[in-house]
Amino acid sequence: MNQAEVSKLVSQLKTKVNPRLRKFRSPKGPEGRLDRLRKTVTALVKHERLELNYPRADEARMYAERLISDAIRYGDCHKTTMEMADYWLVEKQCVHKLFKVLVPRYQNSTSSYTRLLSAPKPYPGTGDLRAVLELKGNPYPSLLPDTHTNRNLIHNVLLDEAKKVYRSKKYAEIASKIDAAEGANGVKEQKPDEGVPEAVEKEVEASDKKDSVDEVK
């Protein structure tokens, strides 16, 4: 039981880590591979959204995630982290961006920092898989369709109606509870007109929260 917890030694990434690294054959050997990935990671930090071949995007994503999570974990006064940032970010102004822009942005993030989407293959083309790799919270317009602000879409209509039914059921439940309580108290004088609706509203809101949180997602 004295074993150290691995998640405390290494940052736990929120993305899938491939069990085997891709080779990306290069005349320079493994170093050449890293050079290519450094270029991609730097470009990602600089431009925040890239379109590139899928294998490269997937591989670079892991390094970018690790770099950002280390930067958040250790901050800019940690020697090793700074060395890593210096290595992975070829353009040095990106190091400033990493610690001053990206770290505050992802400080309280509960999910991964990057998003990987598969992009359409051009036709006719080589048939390579294409992907879009982007930092979350970038200033560009979203690539995914917005499905939750438009309440007229079919699933939102259904969810809104389900919510209404749920609320009315809860109201009825609480009302019956209050009736029962009043019945038990008998002649005991109360101010039902003021106190009761407020309490009802609160309780329903609390039970509703679960639903609305999900809808936002």
Add this chain to the structure above:
Amino acid sequence: MTYPPKLRRLEDKGRECKIISTLDTMNTLGNITKPGNHFFKKSDYLLRRFLNNVTEESKRQNDLFITEYKRQKEAVGRIEKIDISYEKGSENITLVMNKNLSTPYDCAKHLGDSVRKKAVVALLNDESLWHMHKPLPGPCKLKFLHYHLPNPASVNKTFWRSCSFLLGAAISNAFKDDIQIVLHSFPSPNVKSGSFVYDVQLSLDNWTPSTSELKVLSIEMIKFCQQEHPIYCLDVDKDLALDIFKNNPHKTRQIPDIAANHGDKVTIFKAGLHVDISRGPMIPNTNHVGRITVANVIKLDTDIPEGPIYRFQGVSLPKAITLNHFAYGLLEDRAKILNTGRIPGSQGVDNEDNSFVARMTS
């Protein structure tokens, strides 16, 4: 999961011999073709399974539909050209199509794959909804509607109606031979009610479906939709409609009413081998349907003399719209509650959804 005893399963049926005869009759409308065609190889298994489930009745209905479809196509005679205008971004495109032959789907094919795949229902001259596989009767301004419009109410309704129709198709194949099923109708689609509905007469007394039975019904429907049947549409005369539905007492009663209100015509739809009356329009293909659940089956309190009527309820979403499983679970729970849509009775057989023929204003 033990298999529900009332429902069919693949092993139950030894009707292999019937397949060969159906294959020849079915090649007209594209969805099933003779062996040797690439389509047959691709979904060989599905086809065999599908044809195993086919009853004599649906084959007869389907043959009548195909004959009429061919007849109407040949009756067009000399081909006339019509101009269909379509706005693509800012530029105006004019397509020269064939009168009474070309469908909005054909136009969509000219406009590219993305338009074709996205289109759910066509809008002619900004006013009338038009089924994608229904021939255009004259020059018009064409628009295609899809699920992500700012206000997709009519598309949602179209989708919901198609789901009811497909539920009917799934039900008519799902039960074993000793259980008699007669499809009754479905009320006007209402997405806000939380479920789509099909009312069916079953020769079962006080049946409450188990979870596994509902699951199997859902799977049947999913499988049916996965076969990617185009949904065809046809305006037929009252007599032919009566002939097609002669073994269905409920529909036979509904048809004269529908025809009386709409110039002796009845609109019928076909997906796979299933033929049904509906006002339309519907989605162009069953592959538009994404998640489907048959949520509940509830016995209705009606005065229809033939037998007990059950209300099949389900919930579904188009493939273009994805939803997380928790939120979808909420929708499934909601769909279990009895839908308050119009309950069929022996009086007033005129069903709202069945009493209208899609017709372009001339």
